[in-house]
Amino acid sequence: MVRMADVARAAGVSVMTVSNVLNERLPVNEPTRARVMAAVEALGYEVNLTARHLRAGRTDTVAFVVPSFHDYFGELADQVAPLIEAEGRHLVLERTSADAEQEMEALSVARLQMYDGVLLSVAGLDLEQLGRVRTAKPIVLLGERDVPDHLNHVRLANESGARLATAHMIERGSRRILALGCSFDAAHMMTTDRRAGWEHACREAGLAADPAYVVPVSDYTSLGAREAMLEVIASGLPFDGVFAVTDIVALGALSALADSGLRVPVDVQLAGFDNLDMSRFIPPGITSVDANHEGVAEAAVGLLHRQMSGWTGPAEHVVAPVRLVVRGSTRGGA
Amino acid sequence: MVRMADVARAAGVSVMTVSNVLNERLPVNEPTRARVMAAVEALGYEVNLTARHLRAGRTDTVAFVVPSFHDYFGELADQVAPLIEAEGRHLVLERTSADAEQEMEALSVARLQMYDGVLLSVAGLDLEQLGRVRTAKPIVLLGERDVPDHLNHVRLANESGARLATAHMIERGSRRILALGCSFDAAHMMTTDRRAGWEHACREAGLAADPAYVVPVSDYTSLGAREAMLEVIASGLPFDGVFAVTDIVALGALSALADSGLRVPVDVQLAGFDNLDMSRFIPPGITSVDANHEGVAEAAVGLLHRQMSGWTGPAEHVVAPVRLVVRGSTRGGA
DNA sequence: AGCGCACAATATATCGATAAAAAGTAGGAC
DNA sequence: GTCCTACTTTTTATCGATATATTGTGCGCT
Missing domain, CATH: 1.10.260.40 (lambda repressor-like DNA-binding domains)
Structure with missing residues (x-):
């Protein structure tokens, strides 16, 4: 050396x-x-970057801590990277496997020191656990949970997005829409907020928001969603639309519908949430609420940058707007 | 502090x-x-991990350097992570955006110091550039290019995988199979090796491997593939099968075929490569060569681990076997 | 010639830990 | 009571850089 x-x-x-x-x-x-x-x-x-770091107290590196490297997070990370690099810093990804303990560990002082700033996708931690996080290190939380006031946070307009998607299917003729992968948990969570949006849209149209139509999915994988969907179909519960809590879930539903001989969008309309790259190309094209990666990435990096530049004002809580992208899985789409 | x-x-x-x-x-x-x-x-x-690192010369951290956080690499990284963690180390992902300069930078001494070992997905670097990499740091290369002998390397059995997929479609009745996203480049590259497999299978079955059926795809995105596919269809070139160089490319092809009213697998059979999670669920299920993430991850981490334990023997070059997963996009599948 | 000033380059202390060597402290044997 | 050994604990040096203070040098001005 x-x-x-x-x-x-x-x-x-x-x-x-x-x-x-x-x-x-x-x-x-x-x-x-x-x-x-x-x-x-x-x-x-x-x-020697380590020596420089020790002496200068600066790493020029930002960590993005995600539950998994897959899908949504991978796509988001690809958006975040250039923004971080534009400021002359370096981005690394760390994974927590949606495990609360590992997420806390990622927030431990020891690990935080390694970075000038941290973006954390909150998946496993609840409000109470996050409340214990006290650090001078610049942090921005991402994700669809409630977080303490003193931490910067960027989330999506979950409720309004779900409402858009559901209302769109109602407008195009659906009357009995499943909320696949949604839930009734008390805490503000992605699955709860999106269910609320579904409910809201149903009520607004004068339709019942029957809890029987809220179908949980074991682990938010396509496989889990496919199985849940097959069970619904087997049960004979009548439905003519599916709002899936994510595109991954929507894909599982699509698979089950196809195997059951139900045509999309003729027999059943389908809409998802996240607008993953693949959703555009999966025939007949999955209508989806765009997760606005660009807006989320920009807002998060902006907040982080501000903190890293020494700003010490109050934390901000940004709700990134979303929009509906209509495709062939709902009627009247491309 | x-x-x-x-x-x-x-x-x-x-x-x-x-x-x-x-x-x-x-x-x-x-x-x-x-x-x-x-x-x-x-x-x-x-x-303070930085101080410990400086003094002890050890970070207990491994970097996985990938061209992008998306799709194939995200899935592979999720496989690699637990294996690294099982050895008490920590994994971080870094991105190079398939840029040769950035890949070289990722291999610069400065950045290598930060890690006890590095897994590098070679996308942009050619043999000559890699030849210049001289470091005592444990490194394992991943990916479908030729690499210098002195560096450990894990790659897929590209040629045999492509052959399997193509032969399968021939066996199920296809006679004119496109090699979508493949190429004739001289260097061993993913697109070349897979083309060779396609060619091999065609010849073996007594069919012509007409270069006109090797269709390039601009950037290996679904969008690029879709456009290339639409052009082929518009050109009137007769075909009854598509071997896509990756599942991402296969998805683009599927989209184009659907929009053109061509039925899969009745009019056209389709097979991809990588067996991404989504391929299982996209109706009618995309037949694909499984990229054997588990085997690749295990081999790569094994080689890395060996080096980190002080082994200094000659580098190894592992070719991970692949297998064909038959689904509805080819005849006789599920 | 003498003085001061601007600028270039060096010396010293430090970041926070760990490796290796030295020192301190018991307890047991004779 | 003395000495040796075994075990704890402390001392000293070091990892490789950077921040601050200091020294050194050349030049202009009176």
């Missing part, structure tokens, strides 16, 4: 001069600078 | 005693140990 001291010796200067050349902190005479740069090239020197 | 020195003062011992208690290196008397632990609790002390 070649150190700054080796470069200094080779160039016949002090370590600080090398540091000053590389960081352009204090001015260095041109001939000296050239000698240093030549030595750097010759030896192939590269700064 | 509470340091080890603060804990030491509170417990009335030296810094080294605290270190010894926390790391269980040298034995410490029980009463002393208890006092130290009490102080740690009381002050909420957590070790």
Whole structure:
């Protein structure tokens, strides 16, 4: 490992001069600078980031902590990365597997030190656990749960998105719409808020929002959704529309519907939430509420950047707007 | 920031005693140990990982460098993570956006220091660039390109996978199969190897492997594939099967076929490569060559682990076997 | 010639931990 | 009572950089 001291010796200067050349902190005479740069090239020197970090207290690195590297989070992360890099910092992803303990660990002082800032997709932590998080480190939370006031937070307009999707299907003729993967939990959660939107849309149209039409999905995978959907079909419960809590769930539903000979959108309309890349291409095209990755990423990185620049004002809670993207899985779409 | 020195003062011992208690290196008397632990609790002390790293030269962290956080890589990363964690280490993802310069930067000494080992998905780098990578740091390359002998490498059996898929479609009646997203580049690349497999299968069955049936796709997105597919259809080139170089490409093709009124698998059979999660659920189910994430992850982590344990033998080049998963997009599937 | 000033380069202290060597403390054997 | 050994604990040096203070150098001005 070649150190700054080796470069200094080779160039016949002090370590600080090398540091000053590389960081352009204090001015260095041109001939000296050239000698240093030549030595750097010759030896192939590269700064030891760990040492710099220890001394300077800065890593120029931001962590995005996600429950899994899959799907929604992968897509969101791809949006976040360029924004972080545009500010001269570096982005790394960490995974918690939606495990509360691991999420807390990710927020532990020890790990936070490694980064100048942290974006955390809250999946497993509840309000009480998050309330215990006290740190000076810039943090922005992402995700569809309630969070303490003192932490910055970006979430989606879940309720309004679900309402849009449901209302759209009602307008196009559906009268009995399943809320697949939704729930009645008390806490503000993604599945609860989206159910509320479904309910709202039903009521608004003068339709019953029968709790029997709220169908839970075991683990929010396509497989779980497919199985739940098959059970509903087998049960004989009449329905002519499905609002799926996510596109992943919608895909499972689509699979079950196809296998059961139910035609989309003729017999059953289908809408999802997130507008994953694939949803555009899966025939007949899945109508979906766009999760506004761009807006979410921009808002989150903006809040984070502000904190990293020293801002200490009160935390903000941003609700990113969403819009409905109509495709072939609902009538009147492309 | 509470340091080890603060804990030491509170417990009335030296810094080294605290270190010894926390790391269980040298034995410490029980009463002393208890006092130290009490102080740690009381002050909420957590070790400074940066300082430890600088001194101990170990981060207990492995980086997985991928071209993008999406799809294939996200799924693979989710497989890799538990294997790394099982060895008491931590995994982080970094992104290069398939940019050769950024990939080289990810391999720069400076960034390598931050990790005990690196898994690198080679997308943009060619043989010559990789040849310049000289480092003592444990590295394992992943991906479907040629790499220098001195670097450990895990790749898929691309040629045989493509052959399996193509042969399967031929067996089920296809006679004119497109190789969508494949190419004739000289270097061993994913698109070339898979084309070779397609060619091989055609020849084996006594069919012509007409270069006109090798259709490039601009950027290997579903959108690009869809457009390429629509052009082929518009051109009037007769075909009754599509081997898509990836499932993402297959999805684009499926979209184009559906919009053109061509039925899968009745008019056209379709097979992809990667067996993404979604492929199982997209009606009618996309027949795909399973990318064997588990095997790839296991082999790669195994090679990395071996290096991190001090093994210095010659590099290995593993070709992970693949298998065909037959679904509804080819005849005779589910 | 003498003085001061601007600028370049160096010396010193420090970030927070760990490895290795040294020192302190008992207890047991003779 | 002395000495040795075994076990705890502390001391010292170090990882590789950066921030601050200090020293050194050349030049203009009177």
